Amino acid sequence: MANSNLPRRIIKETQRLLSEPAPGISASPSEDNMRYFNVMILGPTQSPYEGGVFKLELFLPEEYPMAAPKVRFLTKIYHPNIDKLGRICLDILKDKWSPALQIRTVLLSIQALLSAPNPDDPLSENIAKHWKSNEAEAVETAKEWTRLYASGV
Amino acid sequence: MTIGSGGSAIVALSTWNCKSALFYHFFFFFLSAVPRNFRLLEELERGEKGIGDGSVSYGMDDADDIYMRSWTGTIIGPHNTVHEGRIYQLKLFCDKDYPEKPPSVRFYSRINMACVNHETGAVEAKKFGMLAHWQREFTMDNVLTQLRKEMAASQNRKLVQPPEGTHF
Numbered sequence: 001m002a003n004s005n006l007p008r009r010i011i012k013e014t015q016r017l018l019s020e021p022a023p024g025i026s027a028s029p030s031e032d033n034m035r036y037f038n039v040m041i042l043g044p045t046q047s048p049y050e051g052g053v054f055k056l057e058l059f060l061p062e063e064y065p066m067a068a069p070k071v072r073f074l075t076k077i078y079h080p081n082i083d084k085l086g087r088i089c090l091d092i093l094k095d096k097w098s099p100a101l102q103i104r105t106v107l108l109s110i111q112a113l114l115s116a117p118n119p120d121d122p123l124s125e126n127i128a129k130h131w132k133s134n135e136a137e138a139v140e141t142a143k144e145w146t147r148l149y150a151s152g153v
Numbered sequence: 154m155t156i157g158s159g160g161s162a163i164v165a166l167s168t169w170n171c172k173s174a175l176f177y178h179f180f181f182f183f184l185s186a187v188p189r190n191f192r193l194l195e196e197l198e199r200g201e202k203g204i205g206d207g208s209v210s211y212g213m214d215d216a217d218d219i220y221m222r223s224w225t226g227t228i229i230g231p232h233n234t235v236h237e238g239r240i241y242q243l244k245l246f247c248d249k250d251y252p253e254k255p256p257s258v259r260f261y262s263r264i265n266m267a268c269v270n271h272e273t274g275a276v277e278a279k280k281f282g283m284l285a286h287w288q289r290e291f292t293m294d295n296v297l298t299q300l301r302k303e304m305a306a307s308q309n310r311k312l313v314q315p316p317e318g319t320h321f
Contacts, residue, residue: 036188059191070191074219084216085194 006034010060013103025107027058035060039071039107043150044115048142049077052150056086056110058103068097069106076149078142080119080128088113089123186289192252193221196292209297211245222247225261226297234310236264239317243276243300245293255287258296263315267308274321276300 014034017027024042029035039056043049055074061067071093073086081089092101092109122128130138187195200211207229214223226243230236242261248254260266260274268280278284283291283299303309 030188033186033188057188057190059188061187070194072190072194076219085197085219085221087194 047115048139049114049146052146065099068093078145080117080122080131083123228301231305234305236304252289255284263319265312265314
C-alpha cells in the first residue's frame with residue numbers, strides 16, 4: 001500500500017540494491033520510511049579504513065532524482081572530507097549531482113572517497129591540515145579510529 | 154515540505170474529513186517524512202546561516218554529538234515591552250522522537266512569563282499552545298519565534314522581571 005505512491009525509479013533501485021548489492025556495500029530501506037536507508041560500507045582494502053564497518057544513513061528527498069540523496073556517516077571516522085557530524089564533502093552530492101546518478105553510484109563514490117582522501121578540498125580543516133603536514137601520522141590516526149569506532153558489530 | 158506537495162491530493166478527495174486527514178497524515182509520514190537526523194541537519198544549517206532579522210537564533214551545544222540533541226536558543230526581547238534590550242538564553246533538547254514529539258524547552262535566563270515555570274524555567278506545554286499541539290513540521294525556529302511573540306502578549310509585556318543576567 002505505502003509502496004504504491006513511491007516513484008517507480010526508487011522501487012527499481014531498491015530492488016536492485018537488495019538483489020545485486022555492490023561489493024562491500026549494503027543498503028536497505030527502513031520499514032517505516034521507504035525513502036530512508038540504513039547503509040553499511042566496508043573500509044576498502046589498502047586504505048586506512050580497511051577492516052572497518054561504517055554505518056551511514058541515506059534519505060531520498062521528495063525531489064529525488066532531481067535532487068541528490070542526503071547521506072551521512074553515523075560511525076565516527078577520521079577523514080579530511082567528512083566532518084564530526086558525519087557530513088560528507090563530495091561534489092556529486094552537491095553541485096555535480098545529476099539525475100543519471102543513482103543510490104548505488106553515490107555509495108560507490110563514498111567508498112572510493114575512503115580510498116582517496118582529498119585534503120585539498122577539506123570539510124574538516126584540522127584533519128586536512130594533519131593530512132598535509134604529516135600524512136603517515138594522519139593515516140595512523142585514521143587506522144586507530146577505525147579500530148576504535150568501526151570494528152564491526 | 155512533504156505535506157505541502159500533497160496539497161492537490163487533498164482537493165481530489167471528495168469525502169474529505171478528519172478521518173481522511175489523519176489517514177493522509179500517516180500515509181505521507183510513512184512514505185516520505187524527512188527523518189529526524191536529516192531534519193535536524195537542515196535546522197542546523199538554517200541556524201548557521203541566520204534566521205530572519207536575527208531576533209531569534211540557535212546553535213548546537215555539542216559539536217561531537219552525532220544525534221544533535223542539545224541546543225541553545227537566544228531570543229532578543231521585543232520592542233515596547235519590559236523585555237526590550239534583554240537577551241534571553243534557552244536550552245532546547247531534541248530527543249530521539251523529535252520531531253514527532255516537541256523538543257523540551259527551558260529558559261536559562263531568568264524570566265517572569267505566564268508559560269514559564271518560576272522555579273525551573275521550563276516552558277510548560279499546557280500553557281504554551283505550540284508545544285501542546287505540536288506538529289511534525291514545527292521547528293526550533295518556530296518555537297523561539299512564538300515564544301518571542303508570547304513575550305509581547307498582553308499578559309506578559311508588562312510583568313515585573315527578575316534582574317538581568319540571572320539564571321534558573
